[in-house]
Amino acid sequence: MDAALPHTEPSGLTGEASARLSGVDARTPFGLYIHVPFCATRCGYCDFNTYTAGELGSAASPESWQEGIERELDLAAAALSPAREVSTIFVGGGTPSMLGGRGLVRVLDAVRDRFHIASGAEITTESNPESTSAAFFDDLRAGGFTRISLGMQSASSRVLRILERIHTPGRALDAAREAAAAGFEHINLDLIYGTPGETDADLDASLDAVLSTPVDHVSAYALIVEDGTAFARKVRRGEIAAPDDDVLADRYRRIDERLSQAGLGWYEVSNWARRQGDSPDPAAQCRHNLAYWHSTDWWGLGPGAHSHVNGVRWWNRKHPARYAATLADGVLPIDDHEILDAADIHTERVMLLARLRSGLPVDGLSDGEVRRARRFVADGLLITEPGGFVLTDAGRLLADAVIRGILVGD
Known part of the structure; x- marks a missing residue:
């Protein structure tokens, strides 16, 4: 790398x-x-x-x-x-x-x-x-x-x-x-x-x-x-x-x-x-x-640490010796990076917010995603609360499958 x-x-x-x-x-x-x-x-x-x-x-x-x-x-x-x-x-x-x-x-x-x-x-x-x-x-x-x-x-x-x-x-x-x-x-x-x-x-x-x-x-x-x-x-x-x-x-x-x-x-x-x-x-x-x-900004310091600032994600070199040697040269020890596009940001937003008790807000979801979320409501895996969808007790056990179903469907 x-x-x-x-x-x-x-x-x-x-x-x-x-x-x-x-x-x-x-x-x-x-x-x-x-x-x-x-x-x-x-x-x-x-x-x-x-x-x-x-x-x-x-x-x-x-x-x-x-x-x-x-x-x-x-x-x-x-x-x-x-x-x-x-x-x-x-x-x-x-x-x-x-x-x-x-x-x-x-x-x-x-x-x-x-x-x-x-x-x-x-x-x-x-x-x-x-x-x-x-x-x-x-x-x-x-x-x-x-x-x-x-x-x-x-x-x-x-x-x-x-x-x-x-x-x-x-x-x-x-x-x-x-x-x-x-x-x-x-x-x-x-x-x-x-x-x-x-x-x-x-x-x-x-x-x-x-x-x-x-x-x-x-x-x-x-x-x-x-x-x-x-x-x-x-x-x-x-x-x-x-x-x-x-x-x-x-x-x-x-x-x-x-x-x-x-x-x-x-x-x-x-x-x-x-x-x-x-x-x-x-x-x-x-x-x-x-x-x-909530996908806010953070800077990760140290070997292998990941960072996210304003839609840019990067990660540091993993080995402590290589990490320190790069910094000794006056350069941040970044191994690689990626710039998140709108689709990446949306996917991560759904994946992360859906895991929270505060729930996944309806605003920002596509019509198709809202329809798919309502199917999970009918199945007892989500409930509707003002402004969004929240995992039920049963839904928490299947959180990854529910999130995947909202994003991509069957």
Whole structure:
């Protein structure tokens, strides 16, 4: 891919793509995603752009990564005109907590030096429970972070072993309580459901554990067997069963039922937030992820990170050493890019907004898409609400098929 783009401008983009970075209304919501590619071990199901110390050797380090992030921030700030105010920041990975609390605050300080962060901005970091502590959360809160997302996955030791997670079941719960004690009002726990060997009792124990903590947000994702992962190789060799679709559906229904009973409501197919009255509290929802679902602008920093600004999408070089070396030459480490046309933008709008509890607005849909959506209403998979269509409980289980049916029909 190195030859795909003639890097004639510091932005790493040329022609129309480069021009689109400027001239955007400064009031348009804008976020930063910062990718930390380091992990202590590689989980068998994970296909994210991550590296263990053994895989990297001496080719890259947290320090060279930090230097690269600061250079990319410099170039991003120079490329965006007028200056954009940052309303959300999300540090993901990988395992951001491997940087330690002070290391993550250093990253946030680097952003502050180059961008204006809006008053009341949401600033989130993912964390592996095993690499956190009470002091870690104290450092983050004092440094300006406002939201914590913890990878729990399961309360079952057996399930964690199958997933090749290194933390103990109780550590995620302790971490959530430590984050609350440090002053964090917004805390998320991630669950993975449908792991082969997981029982109904395992899932209930996980939900009991989650609901015993002071979290106001839960994300729950079905286990997906991604090509190229260790998990996929085990499935192919018959060492472990593939997730069963019927089991996944039953698990999802159980999760939704339990969380709803406990006062959390769904606002995206895989995300629940503490309710305020009859609706999920906007303060508890992840504003950064909502920005993705609403196709607003964000800049992704770090190896392999993706960005979207004013209809241009690009993605960075994946390997941390190549990422840092490109930035050392004064050029953004863009591997390739695409300019979205009207059809692309429309398709993505339908795909993303349909997953939200706020629903898919009628305005902007073609007559044919409205007709097809009404068929799903007749089938009980969508309901009509003022201005749009919303997935029913049954529709959430078939969200991808409903979205595909609206866009392309039978």
